[in-house]
Amino acid sequence: MSIRHVPVNLFGDNGMRADLPINLINVADTQEIPNSQEIFVYRDSGASIIIDILQKVDIEDPEAAAKFHLDAIAEDNDSTEHNSIIIQRPITNELSPILLDGGQVLQKAGSIHHLRTLFSLFRVKGKNHDVVVSFNIPIETGQGRGRNGAVTVEQEQLIVSDFFKAVDSLRVVNYDLFAV
Numbered sequence: 001m002s003i004r005h006v007p008v009n010l011f012g013d014n015g016m017r018a019d020l021p022i023n024l025i026n027v028a029d030t031q032e033i034p035n036s037q038e039i040f041v042y043r044d045s046g047a048s049i050i051i052d053i054l055q056k057v058d059i060e061d062p063e064a065a066a067k068f069h070l071d072a073i074a075e076d077n078d079s080t081e082h083n084s085i086i087i088q089r090p091i092t093n094e095l096s097p098i099l100l101d102g103g104q105v106l107q108k109a110g111s112i113h114h115l116r117t118l119f120s121l122f123r124v125k126g127k128n129h130d131v132v133v134s135f136n137i138p139i140e141t142g143q144g145r146g147r148n149g150a151v152t153v154e155q156e157q158l159i160v161s162d163f164f165k166a167v168d169s170l171r172v173v174n175y176d177l178f179a180v
Contacts, residue, residue: 011035018170046149053178054129054132055130097121097170135159138151
């Protein structure tokens with residue numbers, strides 16, 4: 001049996017930690033990204049993982065806050081349409097994330113692109129921050145599945161599994177990461 005996931009330090013050695021796939025490229029190794037963000041891309045497709053530390057939104061209901069963040073992502077992507085549903089499943093993470101499965105339709109380079117976003121919101125208790133984890137899965141990029149960065153059905157299934165592994169394993173190592 002091969003190992004698919006390894007513990008990865010996020011936001012420095014003592015910030016956060018999550019189990020992520022071993023085949024990822026850390027975008028910070030090739031370009032500058034904000035200190036409040038971690039970005040990884042899959043080597044074999046256009047799928048990506050983005051982990052953000054954001055200012056806590058002033059919405060008490062966690063599901064509404066999660067939808068607010070996901071809607072903001074769709075707006076940033078200039079999505080022509082988007083939707084999301086709450087994922088109901090047993091939560092094994094003590095941080096009690098809210099999980100969403102979203103879809104976006106994007107117009108890029110003269111073709112219609114379909115993007116699936118698996119999204120989790122972690123409300124950091126006692127801090128003024130939200131942590132959001134999004135797995136962005138290009139389903140269709142104008143040339144069919146498995147072409148032009150779009151994932152195959154098999155790749156999508158693995159990425160969905162990777163998302164749940166990351167969400168279940170995400171831990172805050174040092175809460176000083178969230179200093180005001």
